[in-house]
Structure formats: C-alpha cells, structure tokens
Amino acid sequence: MGLLSQGSPLDWEQTKKHADHVRKHGILQFLNIYNKVKDRQKDVLKWGDEVEFMLAEMDDKNEKVQLVLNGKDVLETLQEKGENINPNHPTLWRPEYGSYMIEGTPGQPYGGTMSEFNTVEDNMGKRRREASSVLNKDETLLTITSFPRLGCPGFTKPEYKPTPVEKGVSKSLFFPDEAINSHPRFSTLTRNIRHRRGEKVVINVQIFKDKNTPSPFVEVFPEDDGEAARAALPNHIYMDAMGFGMGNCCLQVTFQACSINEARYLYDQLATFCPIVMALSAASPFYRGYVSDNDCRWGVISASVDDRTREERGLEPLKNNKFRIHKSRYDSIDSYLSCCGEKYNDIELTKDEDIYKQLLDAGIDKLLAQHIAHLFIRDPLSLFQEKIHLDDDNESDHFENIQSTNWQTMRFKPPPPNSDIGWRVEFRPMEVQLTDFENSAYVVFIVLLTRVILSYKLDFLIPLSKVDENMKVAQKRNALREGMFYFRKDVFKGCNPVLDPPSTALNGVESEVNDGEEFTLMSIDTIVNGKEGVFQGLIPMLNCYLENMEVDVDTRCTILNYLKLIKKRASGELMTMAKWMREFVAKHPEYKQDSVITDKINYDLLRKCDRIAKGEEKCPELIGDPVNRGK
Structure with a gap:
C-alpha cells in the first residue's frame, strides 16, 4: 500500500505544519531522481x-465466517520462514490496511521471456499454500474483493465493537x-483523513432493489450523533470508514519499462483499459451485509x-x-503523460502553479x-517525526509520501x-479473483497486452473525459453485459501496422457517431473478442502476436x-x-x-468460494473447464 515508514506518527495539526516542507523537498527529491536517470535506456x-x-x-x-485479526502474526511468521533467511525466496509478504489482510508478491520480478507466463499460476499457488500452512485450524485464506458482511456486528475474530463516540481513529459506527x-x-x-476532511468519510452505495427490499x-x-443521518442517502448502503474501501482486496500489476518515454507511453495506453478490465474482473456486489447495485469496489x-x-469539494x-x-x-x-496523449487531455487539471513553474524551469x-504539480496539490496524510529532515540527494520519502497517497x-x-530499478507503471483497477487460475489469467492478459502495444506501437487513446465516463459505467451492476464503453475504432492509425487491420475497421460503426470521430461506443464483448466491421478485438490481436x-x-x-477464460468472460459465456x-445469493433458501x-x-x-479456490469443487459457470492447470 505504498510507503511504510517507521517512527513516531504526527497528528493532523502537526502534519499540516510540515505540509509545505514535505511538498518542497518532495519536488527536490523528484528532480534529483529525474536528473540522474532521465536518459537511462535499455532497462x-x-x-x-x-x-x-x-x-x-x-x-x-x-455456520458463520469471521475475519481473523491476526495478519501481523501471520505476516511475521511468513517473513521469518521466507525472505528473512533466504533473499531469493520465491514469495514476498507485505502488510495491508486490514489487520485481517496480507499481500503476496513473487520473490523476484518476472522477465521478458514468454516462458515466464508458465510460472505465474505456480507462484500464486505457492503463495496460497505457504500462507495457508501457517494458519490455525478452521482458518483459511480468501481471495475475495469485498467481505459481504464487512462492518456487520461480530464480523471480526476476536469480536470488537466499534467506538463511534470514544477516542479512536475512525469513530465508525460499524x-x-x-x-x-x-x-x-x-x-x-485513517485519523488524519478524517481530521483533514473535518468529518467522517461518507460512502453511499446504491442498494439493489429486490422484490421485498423496503422502498x-x-x-x-x-x-448516531446526527452525522450519519445527515450523510446517509435514502436507498443507499451507508458506510463511514476508510476500512470499507482499503479493507477490500485487489489484484495489481507493475511493469518496468526500458526508458522513461516507454513508461509514459504505456501509462497512457493502459489508462484506457482500466474501466474495461475493471468491469471484466467485477467481483464485489455486497457491502455491509446488503446486496448493492454496483459490481465493483x-x-x-x-x-x-x-x-x-x-x-475543496x-x-x-x-x-x-x-x-x-x-x-x-x-x-x-487526470492527465496523459505522452506526447500522443496531449491532445486528449480534455478534463480540467488542478495543479500547483508554483510547483509547475519550478518543474518547467528545471527542464x-x-x-x-x-x-x-497535480499530484502535489494534495497534503501529506501520514508523517513521522524521524522522517521530516532528509537527504534529498539520496532519499525519496517526501516525494513518495505524496505520490503513494495519490491512488x-x-x-x-x-x-x-x-x-x-527502472521507470515503472502500475496497473491498479482489477478486482481480485477467486482462484489462482483466474488471477493468473488476468495478469497474463494485461502483460501480453503491453507486449502487443509496444511491439506494434498501437494507439488506444481517447479523450480522458470519455475514460472517466467509462469508469462510471464499469462499476454498475452487470456492466460487462449491459454497459457500452467508449473505445478507439482504429488502433493502427499512425502506427506500424505489423498486424493487418481489417479493411472494414473504419466502416459500419454505430450510426450516431460521426465518421470523423476516432472512437465509438462498444460492448466489452466487441472490445475483447472483436466484431466484424466495428473493431478487430483484443484477443484476436493477442493470438496474432503469439503466432x-x-x-x-x-x-x-x-x-x-x-x-479462453477472458474471451468467455467478455462474451458472457x-x-x-x-x-x-x-x-x-438469489437462489439461497434463506434469502x-x-x-x-x-x-x-x-x-x-x-x-x-473456499472449496473452489482450493480446487475441491469445480465451478464451470465461473471458470469453465480449463486444461493443463498449473499445480
């Protein structure tokens, strides 16, 4: 979850006093890094x-499931058995926001050879088995995006009651x-977000209106002291704490590019896929014990x-x-980074003009x-007494303080x-899936997509305002089947068309779109699998690349x-x-x-879910019937 400094944390009033100091030195740290490695190539x-x-x-x-609050102990045990005694251990473990959460990554990054794709599922399986081996009896490891009863009475083990009126960091009702x-x-x-905002955070998710849902x-x-009554909207599930968001689980991929320019190009291109892949990986329909009208977190x-x-709002x-x-x-x-993306930066960008000028003056x-300058309009939220005065030539904590809390x-x-380490980009919108097979499929799909984009110099850019609209659509219930997403019609235009684009690529698109426009509304099925006369499809492109x-x-x-899994998910099969x-849930006898x-x-x-994840039960409607599964 970003920078994990150790030391004596400052409250919001103290942190606020040092905000300008953090920003000033954060920019100096960025400039020092940039000037040292801006010309670095061939990573x-x-x-x-x-x-x-x-x-x-x-x-x-x-017949009850509770989240176990022993993540710290599990994490320490895993690290002691792994990386602490062997720097080349195949897995790494890190803390996450919830005390019932842990994060696992490969011990070493994967390389550029195709054979690496054959090891992803195996490594994910190692992580699952490794962590499961140190759990107590009746405990298990779940890869679900949101715990359906998060925030309901007694959802933790041991059970604790929220403290909305007492001294605490979240003051949550739940x-x-x-x-x-x-x-x-x-x-x-958690505490400083609440103090800076001046009130508790407000989360309202539309409830799914079923036959017997009150209306x-x-x-x-x-x-409630009145704050919830003011904040909660009718026909919505109300939540009031950072844990309802950061206490969810996700799947992320980080890429090292060969140069800063390649990283910027990848950043822009992948940004257009964020809503598409989010809808394709939708996995979180339940919040605080209710069925919501959203599918994503x-x-x-x-x-x-x-x-x-x-x-500010x-x-x-x-x-x-x-x-x-x-x-x-x-x-x-909020903005594309490559020169190709500049003309598509069509949303208002708030930036710190002084920092912007300082950066321009520095080259x-x-x-x-x-x-x-846009990232740095934010205040630091977490600052440690021991980390205020740093060596800007050799440290980057102030830069990362702002950078890592722009999520x-x-x-x-x-x-x-x-x-x-070289210039990198991180792809962050995916929901975590139930099985190692599914998580591997989504990861390999995205990594392959980057290979195709770089190899064929493809261009998927559309105006950022349209990407924002896609983000809203992607979270809705059944967006995968019912949502329409703005997507570029001809991704080969102005690039090296190593792949033969279909001759119909620019014809036959929806009649409401002017011929001159570069993008149109498409279903995810069309985007992923292609449709004659509209779009070639990502899977056909990847298959062509593989050949x-x-x-x-x-x-x-x-x-x-x-x-095959991605293709069938996209088509609705x-x-x-x-x-x-x-x-x-709809078919459950108690519902x-x-x-x-x-x-x-x-x-x-x-x-x-647990039986499916462990391979003890098949689930053809979710996963199909994959062959040659990694062990």
Whole structure:
C-alpha cells in the first residue's frame, strides 16, 4: 500500500505544519531522481503482480465466517520462514490496511521471456499454500474483493465493537479500530483523513432493489450523533470508514519499462483499459451485509479516503484552502503523460502553479510537470517525526509520501534513488479473483497486452473525459453485459501496422457517431473478442502476436487457456465473480429477496468460494473447464 515508514506518527495539526516542507523537498527529491536517470535506456522488461488475501475463520458449528485479526502474526511468521533467511525466496509478504489482510508478491520480478507466463499460476499457488500452512485450524485464506458482511456486528475474530463516540481513529459506527493493521501508518492515515476532511468519510452505495427490499430503503443508526443521518442517502448502503474501501482486496500489476518515454507511453495506453478490465474482473456486489447495485469496489474506495474539505469539494467558497479539487485522491488519472496523449487531455487539471513553474524551469517538459504539480496539490496524510529532515540527494520519502497517497487507476513510478530499478507503471483497477487460475489469467492478459502495444506501437487513446465516463459505467451492476464503453475504432492509425487491420475497421460503426470521430461506443464483448466491421478485438490481436512469436508448447497452451477464460468472460459465456455471487445469493433458501445477506448466506457462499479456490469443487459457470492447470 505504498510507503511504510517507521517512527513516531504526527497528528493532523502537526502534519499540516510540515505540509509545505514535505511538498518542497518532495519536488527536490523528484528532480534529483529525474536528473540522474532521465536518459537511462535499455532497462530489461520486468513485471510482477500483487495479490491481496483475507484471513477468515470458518465456524462450521455456528455456520458463520469471521475475519481473523491476526495478519501481523501471520505476516511475521511468513517473513521469518521466507525472505528473512533466504533473499531469493520465491514469495514476498507485505502488510495491508486490514489487520485481517496480507499481500503476496513473487520473490523476484518476472522477465521478458514468454516462458515466464508458465510460472505465474505456480507462484500464486505457492503463495496460497505457504500462507495457508501457517494458519490455525478452521482458518483459511480468501481471495475475495469485498467481505459481504464487512462492518456487520461480530464480523471480526476476536469480536470488537466499534467506538463511534470514544477516542479512536475512525469513530465508525460499524468498523472497529482493531480491524485496522497495527502499523502506525494505517491508523495515522485513517485519523488524519478524517481530521483533514473535518468529518467522517461518507460512502453511499446504491442498494439493489429486490422484490421485498423496503422502498424507500432508509436505515436508522442507534449510536448516531446526527452525522450519519445527515450523510446517509435514502436507498443507499451507508458506510463511514476508510476500512470499507482499503479493507477490500485487489489484484495489481507493475511493469518496468526500458526508458522513461516507454513508461509514459504505456501509462497512457493502459489508462484506457482500466474501466474495461475493471468491469471484466467485477467481483464485489455486497457491502455491509446488503446486496448493492454496483459490481465493483472502485467508488467505495474512492469515497473511503476522500480527505477533501467542503471548500475543496466545491460546497463552500474557497477561504482556508487553495484549490477546488474535482476528485478524491483515489480515482482515475487526470492527465496523459505522452506526447500522443496531449491532445486528449480534455478534463480540467488542478495543479500547483508554483510547483509547475519550478518543474518547467528545471527542464521538465510540460506534460510531466503538470502531472507532478497535480499530484502535489494534495497534503501529506501520514508523517513521522524521524522522517521530516532528509537527504534529498539520496532519499525519496517526501516525494513518495505524496505520490503513494495519490491512488489512481494508473501510477507512474520513478526509480528509487541509487537503485538498479527502472521507470515503472502500475496497473491498479482489477478486482481480485477467486482462484489462482483466474488471477493468473488476468495478469497474463494485461502483460501480453503491453507486449502487443509496444511491439506494434498501437494507439488506444481517447479523450480522458470519455475514460472517466467509462469508469462510471464499469462499476454498475452487470456492466460487462449491459454497459457500452467508449473505445478507439482504429488502433493502427499512425502506427506500424505489423498486424493487418481489417479493411472494414473504419466502416459500419454505430450510426450516431460521426465518421470523423476516432472512437465509438462498444460492448466489452466487441472490445475483447472483436466484431466484424466495428473493431478487430483484443484477443484476436493477442493470438496474432503469439503466432509470430517463438513459444514452447507448454507455455502456448497455458496462455491460450488464460485467454479462453477472458474471451468467455467478455462474451458472457462465463459469469463474472460479481454475477456468480449474486446468483448464489438469489437462489439461497434463506434469502428473502430483501437485499439482506445473513450470516448463514455469507457462510454458505464463502464456504463454497473456499472449496473452489482450493480446487475441491469445480465451478464451470465461473471458470469453465480449463486444461493443463498449473499445480
């Protein structure tokens, strides 16, 4: 989850006093890094994935599932058995926001050879087995995006009550502070977001209106001091803490590019895929024990860390704050970084003009300067006493302090000081899937996509305002089948057309779109699988690329197996995790068609999820029938 400094955390009033210092030295640190490595070329193509897990206890006797708050102990045990004694251990473990969460990554990044794709699922399996081996009896490791009863009474083991009126960091009506990782960064972020904002965060997710769901759906909160009553919207599921967003799990991929220019090009191109892949990986339809009308977690996380004041949100005139800020610090990107993307930067970009000028004067080009000046309109949220005065030539904590708390769909990552790591980009919108097979399929799909984009110099750019519209559509219930997404019609235009684009690529698109426009509305099926006369399709492009590459039989079979899953998900032949979970709940004998997920429904759902993840039960409607699965 970004920078994990150690030391004595400062409260918001103390942090605020040092905000300008952090920004000033953060920019100096960025400039020092940039000037040292801006001309660096020919870095090796490397990449890696991050999978987040939840620790849960299956209470078979009482038919109840609880999240186990022993992530710190599990993490320390895993590190002691692994990286602490062997720097080349195949897995790495890191803390995450929830004290019931851990994050696993490969011990070493994957390289640029195709055969690496054959090892991804195997490594994910190692992670799952390794972590499972140190759990207590009845405990298990879940790769689900959102725990359906997160925030319901007794959802943790041991059980803790929230403390909305007492001294605490979140003051949530539903989420106890004990469910937050004990590392001071996480509680400091939680408290300082609330203090900076001037009130608790407000998350409202539209409820799914079933046959017996009250209409209007309005909740009463007994311990509310009035704040929830003002914030909660009718017909919405109300949540009030960072844990409801950052306590979800995701799947991310980071790529090392061969140069800064390649990293910027990849950043832009992949940004257009964020909403598409988010809808394709949709896996989070339930919140706080209710069925929602959303399939993805993105908007929930965005609201859960929204530290903007009323002035910054445009609800009051600017008086104490410098900027009107249009989005939460967890949201879609606000500007493209490559020269190809400049003409598509059509959304208002708030930036710190002084920092922007400083960067331009230091020789940074306009596009990169405005990106950094935009990130730096934010305040630092977590600062440690021991980390205020740093060596700007050899440290980057102040830069990373701001950078790592701008949680956007894509992240552009300069190399750490004095390291052999190159310029990287991080792809961040994916929801975590139930099985290692599915998670591997999504990771390999994205990595292959980057290879095709770079090899054929493809151009998927559309106006950023359209990407933002796509992000809204992608989160809706059944967006995969029902949503229409803006997407570029001809991705070969102005590039090296090594792949033969179909002769009909520019004809036969929807009649409402002018011939002169470069993009049109498409279904995800069309985008991924192609449609005669509209778009060639990503899977056909990837297959064409594979045919031109030397790939051993084993690896080719593995890749095609993964692409088959993506293809069938996109066409609707296989369900998304979100749709599968909805159908499970709808058919459950205890479900009363009232949008409520009881402990028993939750238990039966997650027990089935656990069996599928462990390979003890097949699920052809979700996964199909893959062959040659990694062991």
